[in-house]
Structures are given as structure tokens and as C-alpha cells.
Amino acid sequence: MKEAKRIEAPFGEELARSLRSGERVLLSGTIYTARDAAHRRLVEALERGESPIPLKDQVIYYAGPAPASPGKVIGSIGPTTSGRMDPFTVTLLEKGLRAMIGKGTRSQAVLQAMSDRGAVYFGATGGAAALLARCVRACRIVAYDDLGPEAIRRLEVIDLPLVVAADAWGGDLYREGPPRFRREI
Amino acid sequence: MREVEVARVEEAVRRLFLKMNCHMLPDVRTSLEKAREEEVSELGRSVLEDLLQNARIAADEEVPLCQDCGMAVVFLEVGQEVAFTGGSLREAVDGGVRRAYAEGCLRKSVVCDPLFDRKNSGDNTPAIVHFDVVPGDKVRLLATAKGMGSENMSALAMMRAADGPEGVRDFVVETVRRGGANACPPIIVGVGIGGNFETAPLLAKKALLRPLGVRNGDVRYARLEGELLERINGLGIGPAGYGGTTTVLAVQVEFAATHIAGMPVAVNICCHACRHGEIVL
Numbered sequence A: 001m002k003e004a005k006r007i008e009a010p011f012g013e014e015l016a017r018s019l020r021s022g023e024r025v026l027l028s029g030t031i032y033t034a035r036d037a038a039h040r041r042l043v044e045a046l047e048r049g050e051s052p053i054p055l056k057d058q059v060i061y062y063a064g065p066a067p068a069s070p071g072k073v074i075g076s077i078g079p080t081t082s083g084r085m086d087p088f089t090v091t092l093l094e095k096g097l098r099a100m101i102g103k104g105t106r107s108q109a110v111l112q113a114m115s116d117r118g119a120v121y122f123g124a125t126g127g128a129a130a131l132l133a134r135c136v137r138a139c140r141i142v143a144y145d146d147l148g149p150e151a152i153r154r155l156e157v158i159d160l161p162l163v164v165a166a167d168a169w170g171g172d173l174y175r176e177g178p179p180r181f182r183r184e185i
Numbered sequence B: 001m002r003e004v005e006v007a008r009v010e011e012a013v014r015r016l017f018l019k020m021n022c023h024m025l026p027d028v029r030t031s032l033e034k035a036r037e038e039e040v041s042e043l044g045r046s047v048l049e050d051l052l053q054n055a056r057i058a059a060d061e062e063v064p065l066c067q068d069c070g071m072a073v074v075f076l077e078v079g080q081e082v083a084f085t086g087g088s089l090r091e092a093v094d095g096g097v098r099r100a101y102a103e104g105c106l107r108k109s110v111v112c113d114p115l116f117d118r119k120n121s122g123d124n125t126p127a128i129v130h131f132d133v134v135p136g137d138k139v140r141l142l143a144t145a146k147g148m149g150s151e152n153m154s155a156l157a158m159m160r161a162a163d164g165p166e167g168v169r170d171f172v173v174e175t176v177r178r179g180g181a182n183a184c185p186p187i188i189v190g191v192g193i194g195g196n197f198e199t200a201p202l203l204a205k206k207a208l209l210r211p212l213g214v215r216n217g218d219v220r221y222a223r224l225e226g227e228l229l230e231r232i233n234g235l236g237i238g239p240a241g242y243g244g245t246t247t248v249l250a251v252q253v254e255f256a257a258t259h260i261a262g263m264p265v266a267v268n269i270c271c272h273a274c275r276h277g278e279i280v281l
């Protein structure tokens, strides 16, 4: 297997367009967590012309961590199902969002907006939450504190292991991967 | 009558949820190890290796295997010769859940109102509790921390008897084909056949609590389990849904009597974070 490519967030369109579905990457830098309730509020805020976090060239991780145990930066933090964020995602991509991290399939509308704008969707291994937490070096709540696990957090990560699940050229591992191993019985 | 303090139930519930959230069950580990040896996809093997390493980290650090520490489901089989003392049994179960989720730094994922305000209850209660009264003077607790990612991909069909085994197989396979990639594969599939609109899903959930690889005692249903396993793995969804030969670790079927006019079939999907445990008091 090809060695994982090291990349740094935030990043621009050029880097996003260089990534292809199926490729493994190790992501370092600054990313934001946001899931269901935070997406709803974020989109409502954008409609009012506000945004609690920067979006241009940023990476959003669909995740709500477990509470940190004493002495830890963060609790276990794996991805949640991305499809639930689909209804909000096109709006965020229009505001310059560059990448998303989650698990599972995306809608056609999201994949299309990603190709149009040069964005990328990474898969993190669902359920590997204790392993992924080890890559988080700092964590701070930056918005919607009242949402508890669903609050928006800014994370500093090192070598977060990801797979390019869908790229900016229409490539989609969830669609292309399974047929290679399909056996009709 | 045998008296049982509800505080003992609370303590048992607490212990069960603390343990199951941080320690992968040995049968799940063995099954993942076997899958890692047999998986054809290289990327798939690396996903399986991540899951095994994740389990080692979770156990070493006593942190949850998955950030979604599930909704607490407790099956309580109460011997009819038992008298509970010292308070409410239902509150004791919630008390055990509350303490486990606070002490174990487990994520609280329950909202009180499902449709309107969706405010987090803050302590992962209420638990979902199923009571059953059985002969004897024992209390058996069967608990599971059920993640919603896989629960969301589950389904119920009110089928016709004429649909037969082929109809059941198609429905189960189609349910996994549609949602399997989102349910953190490799998954475990629980199937409940028969009963009523409410019993089939309960059977499917109970099927998930059986140790992996223990086949149904009825050879016809055991054969059905084997056929479903083959067909689902033939879908090629693979670890994490990236493509591969390991989509399901086990298919477990439970059945019950039903009405002459019907054949309910429920498919309850569980991710590899298959967390459950049992204590008898």
C-alpha cells in the first residue's frame, strides 16, 4: 500500500484537487468539530450574515467527543455518520469550506458541490475513537457551549489517519470500492 | 420470597456499562482478528488493524471504545419469587446508568424530547428497560450500549408468508446494502422473524446479544444465518465501507410464533462496537 501523504490544515483548492479517492493521508493542523445541532445553528447564523468560526479553506470534523478523563486533552473522538449533515453542507461549501471528515456515504448534491468548488471528503475509521483521540493535542470549545458534546471545538491534531473517501473530481470510494470485491451469490 | 435490594441492581448496571464501554468483548476481538487475516482488501486490513489497536488503547487507558457510548438498553428477567426492596427498580436502573456515564467519562447522548427541543438529558438517562417475569428467584440483567449510527440503518418489514425464506433473505441483504457503509462495518446483523409489529425488533435486538458465532439451535434457521452471512459479505462493502470481503462478522436470527396472516421481519444492525454484558443476581 502506498505511504500516507502528510497534509496540513487549513489548506487551499490546489491541495484539495491533488487528492484522489482511496488515498491515505495523515492530517495535521487546526480543524473544527461540528455535528447535527451545530450545523443547524451554523447555517442559521450564516443566513444572518454571521459565523462563529472561519470557513474558508477550513476542515470540519463531524464528531462529538466523549468527556476527557482527568489529565487528558479530550475523550474518545471518532466520526459520526456524515449523511445527516448533507442538508447543510452545500451552504458551507459555498462559504469556502475545504474539507470534511466523517464516515459513510454523501448525497449527490454534496459530491457535485465538492467537484464544483474543489473540496474533499475524508473518511476516518468509524469506531476507532480512542485511537483517533491520541492525535488530538489541543481542544477548545469555540461556540455553542450549551450543546455539550455537540459544541463546536477547535482541535489541534497531529497525523490524524484518514482516507480520501470522495475527491474533488467526482471520485467516491463508497461507490467505487465495493464493486471490486462483490461476489453475487 | 427472596428479597433483593434495588441498590444491587443499580450497582450491577453501573458495572456493566463501565466495563462494556471500554473493553471489547473477547468474541468480537477474535472475530476481528480472523477477519484481519482473511480480508482481501489491503485498505480493509488496515481498517481492521485500526479497530484492534483501538481496542487495545481503550482497554489500557480505560477510555470508551467509541465516542458514541450508546443508549443504555437493559433486559431485566425477574424471577417471580423475587421481592425488590429499598426503592424503585426502574429508578435503580437509571441510577446505575447515570453513575456509569458520569464516572466513566462516557458520552451522554440522550435527548428528552425527540422532535421539538431535543435537549440533552445530561446523564444518558432514561435507559430503555424491558421487563420479563420468569420462574425462579434470580434476577438476570442483560445490558447493551447501543450506538445510533448502526441503529439508524435498521429496518422492519411486515412481510407475507408467501414471501418465504427467499423474501426474508432479500430484505435482510437489501437493508445492509442500503445502509451498511454508514453503520461502521464490519457489522453484526440481528434478525427477528415472527411475533408482532413490536416483538420482531425485540427479537432482532436479543439476537445481537448472543455470543458471536453461536448458531441458532434450529438447523433451518442456522442455515439461513449461514446463507445471509455469505450473501452480505458478497456485497463487497468491506471494512469502513471502503470495499472488501469483510462486511459482516455474524448474522444471528431469532424467531417466534406469529399470526396466520403475517410474517414480521426486523433487521437490527450493530457496529463492531458491539457492547453488551450480563450479570445474574
Ligand code: SF4
Residues within 6 Å of the ligand: A078, A079, A080, A126, A127, A128, B066, B067, B068, B069, B070, B146, B147, B148, B149, B150, B151, B182, B183, B184, B271, B272, B273
Ligand atoms: S455505529 Fe457504532 S462504532 Fe460507529 S460511531 Fe456509532 S457506536 Fe461507534
